[in-house]
Amino acid sequence: MPSPSPPPADADAARALAIDARGLVKRYGAVEALRGLDLQVPAGSIFGLLGPNGAGKSTTVKILTTLAAPTAGTATVAGADIGREPQVVRTRIGVVSQASGTDISLTGRENLVLQGRIHGQSKAEAGARADALLERMALAGDKDRVVRGYSGGMRRRIDIGTALMHAPQVLFLDEPTTGLDPEIRAEMWQLVRGLADDGMTVLLTTHYLEEADQLAAELAIVDRGRVVAQGSPAALKAQLQGDAIVVELVDPAPADVQDALSGIVTGLDEVTVDGRTVRARVEHGATATPQVLQALETRSLAVASITVSRPSLDDVYLRHTGRAFHEADQAGDDATATPPTAAATAEESR
Numbered sequence: 001m002p003s004p005s006p007p008p009a010d011a012d013a014a015r016a017l018a019i020d021a022r023g024l025v026k027r028y029g030a031v032e033a034l035r036g037l038d039l040q041v042p043a044g045s046i047f048g049l050l051g052p053n054g055a056g057k058s059t060t061v062k063i064l065t066t067l068a069a070p071t072a073g074t075a076t077v078a079g080a081d082i083g084r085e086p087q088v089v090r091t092r093i094g095v096v097s098q099a100s101g102t103d104i105s106l107t108g109r110e111n112l113v114l115q116g117r118i119h120g121q122s123k124a125e126a127g128a129r130a131d132a133l134l135e136r137m138a139l140a141g142d143k144d145r146v147v148r149g150y151s152g153g154m155r156r157r158i159d160i161g162t163a164l165m166h167a168p169q170v171l172f173l174d175e176p177t178t179g180l181d182p183e184i185r186a187e188m189w190q191l192v193r194g195l196a197d198d199g200m201t202v203l204l205t206t207h208y209l210e211e212a213d214q215l216a217a218e219l220a221i222v223d224r225g226r227v228v229a230q231g232s233p234a235a236l237k238a239q240l241q242g243d244a245i246v247v248e249l250v251d252p253a254p255a256d257v258q259d260a261l262s263g264i265v266t267g268l269d270e271v272t273v274d275g276r277t278v279r280a281r282v283e284h285g286a287t288a289t290p291q292v293l294q295a296l297e298t299r300s301l302a303v304a305s306i307t308v309s310r311p312s313l314d315d316v317y318l319r320h321t322g323r324a325f326h327e328a329d330q331a332g333d334d335a336t337a338t339p340p341t342a343a344a345t346a347e348e349s350r
C-alpha cells in the first residue's frame with residue numbers, strides 16, 4: 001500500500017525543473033567539449049554555471065538553446081525536449097549572449113519593438129511591452145536615443161530587455177557582467193535578482209566566482225566538460241571542513257614541501273603547490289599557523305605572507321578539480337586532456 005505522502009525517491013522529483021540535462025556529450029572532431037554533462041536547474045531561481053575558460057559552459061548553453069545538437073544525451077528546457085521540440089524550446093527561452101544582437105543604429109525602444117514584432121506581437125502589444133520593459137531596465141529616459149550612444153551597462157540592459165520581449169520562462173545570460181566596472185556590475189546583479197523574484201529561471205554562465213556566490217541560489221561547477229559539483233554556494237562551502245591556509249613563499253616552493261608540511265603540522269590536508277603558493281586545509285587555522293611557519297623555517301623557506309580564511313568557492317573548485325580556479329581560467333582548459341585526479345596540482349593545467 002502506498003503511503004499517503006511518500007517521500008520522493010529522487011530529490012529532483014520534489015522540485016520543478018526548468019532544465020533537465022542528462023549525459024550531454026559534444027565532440028568537435030577530436031575535441032570532447034562535453035563528456036557526459038548532467039544538469040538539473042530548479043524553476044524560478046538563478047542558477048550559476050561556473051567554470052574556467054574552455055570548461056564547456058558555452059557549449060552547454062548552445063545545446064540547451066538549440067543552437068547546437070549534442071553528440072549524445074538528452075535535455076528538456078522549460079518542459080520541451082531540445083531534440084524533438086526545438087521550436088517550442090525557442091519560444092520559451094530568452095538568450096543574451098556575449099555578442100550583442102542589438103542594432104546600434106536603432107533606438108532602444110525600436111530594438112525592443114522590432115523583437116516583439118518578430119515574435120508575432122501586434123504593434124500596440126509590442127509597444128506596450130517594450131515600454132514596460134524599458135521602465136524595468138531603468139532605460140525609460142533613454143529609450144528614444146540610438147543605442148550607439150549607450151554605455152556598456154545600458155547596452156547590456158537593452159540586450160536583456162530584448163530577450164524578454166516574448167516573455168520567456170527561462171533566460172540564458174552568458175557572462176552578463178564581463179567588461180563592466182564594479183558599480184555597474186552590482187546594478188546588473190540587482191536587475192537579475194529582480195527577474196528571479198518575479199519567478200523567472202535564469203541560467204547564468206560566469207567565470208567570476210564572486211558573481212556566482214552573490215547571485216546564484218544554486219550552481220554547478222563545470223570542469224573539462226562535466227559537472228563536478230552542484231548545490232547552493234553555502235552548501236558547497238559547508239562541505240569543506242576547517243579553514244583554508246595559503247602561504248606565499250619568497251621563492252618557488254621545492255617539490256617536497258608537501259611532505260615537509262604534512263609530516264609536521266597536525267590535521268593538515270589537501271596540500272597543493274603552485275609556484276610560490278602553497279595551499280592546504282586545516283582543522284583549526286589559528287593553531288596550525290605557527291606550526292606551518294616553524295616547519296617552513298626549519299627548511300629555510302622564507303615566507304612572504306600567510307593567510308587563513310573560511311572556505312570560499314575557490315576552495316570548493318580546488319577540492320573538486322585539484323586546480324586553483326584562476327589558474328585554470330587563465331590557462332584555458334585543454335578539453336582533450338586527461339581529467340585530473342584529486343591530488344593533481346595547477347601545474348597540470350598549464
Ligand SMILES: Nc1ncnc2c1ncn2[C@@H]1O[C@H](COP(=O)(O)OP(=O)(O)OP(=O)(O)O)[C@@H](O)[C@H]1O
Pocket residue numbers: 028031032033051052053054055056057058059060207333334335336
Ligand atoms: N566549434 C568548435 N570547434 C572545435 N572546438 C570547440 C568548438 N567550440 C568549442 N570548442 C572547444 O570545446 C571546449 C569547450 O569550449 P566552450 O566554449 O564550451 O567553453 P567555455 O567554458 O564556454 O569557455 P569560455 O568561457 O572561454 O567560452 C574548448 O576546448 C573549446 O576549445
